[in-house]
Amino acid sequence: MQWTVVVPLKALARAKSRLSDTAADGLRPALALAFAQDTVAAALDCAAVRDVAVVTGDPLAGRELAALGARVVADEPADGLNAALAHAAGVVRAARPGAAVAALNADLPALRAVELARVLDTAAEFPRAFLPDAAGIGTTLLAAAPGRELLPAFGMDSRVRHRASGAVEIALEAVDSVRQDVDTGDDLRAALALGVGPRTAAAAARLLIPGQPAG
């Protein structure tokens, strides 16, 4: 099965507020964009991915991610993350009613195409499926097979809420790069240890992160 991956990205100026102790106000927008670029580039490189749609109202992010090959969907109805995902899934399905749709967070800078393919191939066995984040509390990917609504419930404690919604939890080993979202300085250190994409590596080099290898 080939998936349309929907990546939500809020305005860069407001993004990654929980990284404020690691990255100053002036550096966070570039860091958030770098995470999204490395996430989208890896998704586009994935054999199980047909195409990538980024749902964002940020003009710079929209231009940069379109340049990588993503389609940009307007951030409507301006009512938060889950509404934006439901809107984008609707736009995708309006054009291709049989589309398999997977929502993927934009903050996965260590994402590897082969690991994403394993997750999506497993998701294809179920009507709806999700992958918990590295912390075991949230969600990094929610997938809906053709003909199934996405029904996104991202946000606080989304692992419990996605499970309660009937989505099957994907329990794969060795897909750390798909689970390692970056919300805090510790998350960023964990992602750097896994190995991040080139844009995040360059952006992180401008931060002074204890424990980060030099060069």
Ligand SMILES: Nc1nc2c(ncn2[C@@H]2O[C@H](COP(=O)(O)OP(=O)(O)OP(=O)(O)O)[C@@H](O)[C@H]2O)c(=O)[nH]1
């Ligand atoms: N299009 C869109 N994406 C959103 C919205 N809110 C959050 N996102 C994205 O959804 C994912 C998870 O978002 P959050 O954890 O709420 O925000 P964040 O910027 O990652 O981090 P914090 O500011 O620290 O909460 C990220 O990829 C965000 O960019 C929204 O209203 N619209």
Ligand SMILES: C=C(OP(=O)(O)O)C(=O)O
């Ligand atoms: C929105 C989510 O991600 P984050 O950890 O970035 O808040 C989530 O886990 O549902």
